[in-house]
Amino acid sequence: MAVTMKSDYALRLLLLLSIENKRMSTSELISKCKTSIPYEFAQKILSQLVASGILESSRGKFGGYKLVKDPKDITVYDIVTSVDDISSMITCFVAPDKISLAPEICSVNEVWEIVMKRFKQSLKSVTLEDLKESYLKKCEEFERRKKL
Structure with a gap:
């Protein structure tokens, strides 16, 4: 299971937008x-995040991107599924048409289904606001340590 760079960048960009407001x-x-x-x-x-309704964009001198929803209403799941197909993050190593030929594969796939369900639940339980609060606390700690 792996989160893609695309999802990671999407989270970072949205975190920045929520902080800058x-x-x-x-x-x-x-x-x-x-x-970089x-x-x-x-x-x-950013275009994918606009298409999914998380961001709005406008052109021109004062254009750019802005959050459409409150950060507390945007989950990590919303963000990740806007830019990636999370079903491909856990892959089946056997073609679907071959599964019926090997019962042990079905058992293993059941485990992956459980893992995927928990993974989705975890992504849905964390909001952009949660990430923002965590980030700001870490920044405060970092600044405090720099002064010591």
Whole structure:
């Protein structure tokens, strides 16, 4: 099971937007992000987040991206499924048409189904607001340690 870089970048971009709480351009988002996200890749991710209804975008001098919903109403599941197909994060190693030929495979697949169900529940239990609060606490701790 693996979370893709696309999902990771989507979370980082949305976290930044929730902290800044203002409309931001792609360039501004990338420059404030602590990782170097390729511009075209960021554009693609942001477009997918607009299509899913998490962000709104506007063009022009004062354009950019803005959260549509309150961060407490956006789950990590919402974000990840906006940019990725999470069913591919846990893969079946056997073609579906071969499963009926091997009963042991069906047993193993049941385990993966349980894992996927719990994975989805975990993603749904964490909001963008939760991530924001955690991030801000860590920033405060970091600043406090720097002063020591």
